[in-house]
Amino acid sequence: TGNITFALAGNQNSGKTTLFNHLTGSSQRVGNFPGVTVERKDGRIKDHEYAVIVDLPGIYSLSPYTSEEIITRDFIISEKPDGIINIVDATSIERNLYLTLQLLELSVPMVIALNMMDEMRAAGNTVKVTALAKELGVPVVPISAAKNEGIHELVDCAITAARSRTKPEPRDFCSGPVHRCIHGIAHLIEDHAEQLGIPPRFAAAKLVEGDAPMEKQLRLSENEKEGIRHLAEDMENEMDTDREAALADTRYSFIEGVVSRTVVKSGKNPGRDR
Numbered sequence: 245t246g247n248i249t250f251a252l253a254g255n256q257n258s259g260k261t262t263l264f265n266h267l268t269g270s271s272q273r274v275g276n277f278p279g280v281t282v283e284r285k286d287g288r289i290k291d292h293e294y295a296v297i298v299d300l301p302g303i304y305s306l307s308p309y310t311s312e313e314i315i316t317r318d319f320i321i322s323e324k325p326d327g328i329i330n331i332v333d334a335t336s337i338e339r340n341l342y343l344t345l346q347l348l349e350l351s352v353p354m355v356i357a358l359n360m361m362d363e364m365r366a367a368g369n370t371v372k373v374t375a376l377a378k379e380l381g382v383p384v385v386p387i388s389a390a391k392n393e394g395i396h397e398l399v400d401c402a403i404t405a406a407r408s409r410t411k412p413e414p415r416d417f418c419s420g421p422v423h424r425c426i427h428g429i430a431h432l433i434e435d436h437a438e439q440l441g442i443p444p445r446f447a448a449a450k451l452v453e454g455d456a457p458m459e460k461q462l463r464l465s466e467n468e469k470e471g472i473r474h475l476a477e478d479m480e481n482e483m484d485t486d487r488e489a490a491l492a493d494t495r496y497s498f499i500e501g502v503v504s505r506t507v508v509k510s511g512k513n514p515g516r517d518r
């Protein structure tokens with residue numbers, strides 16, 4: 245059967261450390277990611293000693309703005325973990341799903357650990373977990389890291405996804421001009437991206453955002469860069485907004501749709517998001 249490696253990824257304050265401690269108990273090792281002072285912790289999952297989990301830094305996106313964000317995407321792209329456990333704070337679900345959408349595009353088996361369910365319950369709010377999983381194309385396991393609830397189910401689900409190499413079912417997060425732009429660029433850079441093991445759609449979205457490290461990594465020709473510029477400018481003209489805003493708006497409107505169909509708030513205690 246061999247070893248399995250998981251990456252644990254999520255926003256700051258989503259409960260990542262609390263979950264990591266429950267998963268690994270006392271088997272943690274602390275080091276640094278190569279070349280940077282960002283802490284790297286890994287450990288073996290209790291009762292599943294063949295499964296190693298690496299705690300990635302808390303981040304909000306996979307854009308190259310901070311070394312934490314770059315480390316996370318480089319780790320997933322180059323070390324190719326067998327699975328990602330994406331911890332999501334259910335009480336700030338809109339903001340947390342922004343990272344989730346980008347992680348999904350990395351095409352690695354993934355499970356969402358929907359955390360803080362105790363707080364959701366206390367506020368009288370519920371999440372239609374099965375519907376959420378269907379909308380996102382990956383399993384969702386409700387947990388409360390602080391109360392040690394749902395952890396076994398999460399581990400079983402993550403190991404099953406990793407062993408069966410079940411990748412997220414592709415979902416189209418964008419429509420109209422953004423869709424045309426991303427698909428046009430993905431087509432243009434497909435060969436470069438695939439050679440490097442980077443999913444073309446992920447690379448294309450990053451290029452639309454003007455991601456300089458990604459441009460360099462892909463070793464694009466001047467012609468290709470010109471083609472990308474054209475596609476992005478067409479989109480900007482059609483949308484009457486800049487490329488980064490166009491992409492962020494598209495992601496957030498997808499998320500708003502998903503959340504409106506899957507999160508039921510009682511109205512008593514509307515929580516942090518609203």
Ligand code: GDP
Nearest residue numbers: 256257258259260261262359360363388389390
């Ligand atoms: P990190 O920044 O993602 O590593 O988050 P932490 O594990 O440090 O948790 C942030 C805060 O949320 C801490 O005060 C935790 O005790 C709390 N927390 C974590 N998980 C849960 C949970 O399931 N329910 C509740 N109510 N609080 C939680």
Ligand code: MG
Nearest residue numbers: 260261262302
């Ligand atoms: Mg932490």
Ligand code: K
Nearest residue numbers: 257335360363
């Ligand atoms: K909290």
